[in-house]
Amino acid sequence: MDTKSLIIDIATKLFQQKGYKGVGLTEIIKACDISKGSLYHHFPNGKEELLIACLQYLNEEITNDIVDIFNRYPTTQEATNAMISKLIDNFEMEGTLIGYTFSSMVSEMASLSDPVRNACAKLYTEMQTIYYHKLVADGFSNDEASSTALMVTASIEGGMLLCLTQKRAEPLQVISQVLPKILETRRFKTSE
Amino acid sequence: MDTKSLIIDIATKLFQQKGYKGVGLTEIIKACDISKGSLYHHFPNGKEELLIACLQYLNEEITNDIVDIFNRYPTTQEATNAMISKLIDNFEMEGTLIGYTFSSMVSEMASLSDPVRNACAKLYTEMQTIYYHKLVADGFSNDEASSTALMVTASIEGGMLLCLTQKRAEPLQVISQVLPKILETRRFKTSE
């Protein structure tokens, strides 16, 4: 792996765990085992440029991952269940929620930097778009699919915050159980 | 208002807007028009002690406010609607979501400080308890009330993050429209 990719990979995890301001460049270069000069060679505009690169990288990682899961399950309900299960497994193994969250970057930087805010907005939008298409395929109207996709995104993001405060995966498990109430297709199923 | 209350009041707003690491002590004392020595007289253990005091203050403010709203409306559905409306009004007037959110403190500090994490956890728990009791009064079973209260908390918290990234109040409006799907009393329960 080339140095630039290595920096992005490690910095992304650190930013997710500790937030943007919570991670210093010194910590990043130590974790990468490189020098400060090397970092600034790849990101001449400094830390914020690195953060945006991380958010773009995260965007691809997350959307690829979700698309992959959504292709493997017939309905949105089953797909979101599988997705949350994966999040929980990750949380219980790693101890941190480095999966699909970037809430620390949002809440810290949204009011301070428009480029960062826009990168975060784009990521949320792409996640919702995936949910949206699956919901339309499930038989939802466009309006209902759109609002439901937003609700899924918000509740999972909020659920991650609850998991972080409690150091337990239970909140996400509960959300996984409640989500079917809004994901149930509003038409009669042909089987059963 | 005494100096200590003034510091807590102003620091709380700043922490909510910019996050814990995003606000310096210098910024706080300038906004309060006091000196650093005065701040350290009231909070001898420094910034983290101040943050926890802010979270406790926020706890009282938020729970009082929510209890007040919940007493004025007959059902959970109407009460949450009114609560979200108030959040949105605040957001559109002030430009920032300093209402019931402290997500920046959670996501920044949860992995770094247990006292802070616990203060945040307590706040979330108290909010959910208010929802829980109202839902039980609505006729929900204890289990359903508990999981629904968690879902309401998570979706509103996540909705605020979406509002912050988009600089628009629409996400919270949509959530307000979708929430009835899980808040409808199941008194005309359909067999599954």
Next chain:
DNA sequence: GTCTATAGGCAGATAGAC
């Protein structure tokens, strides 16, 4: 492309006068 060395500023925190 990677390194070392360092600049310049601001962070949180402290000491002691009044």
Next chain:
DNA sequence: GTCTATCTGCCTATAGAC
């Protein structure tokens, strides 16, 4: 209880050798 002055250390960022 509030002030000014100051300390130490970390922060981002830069310069220039190899």
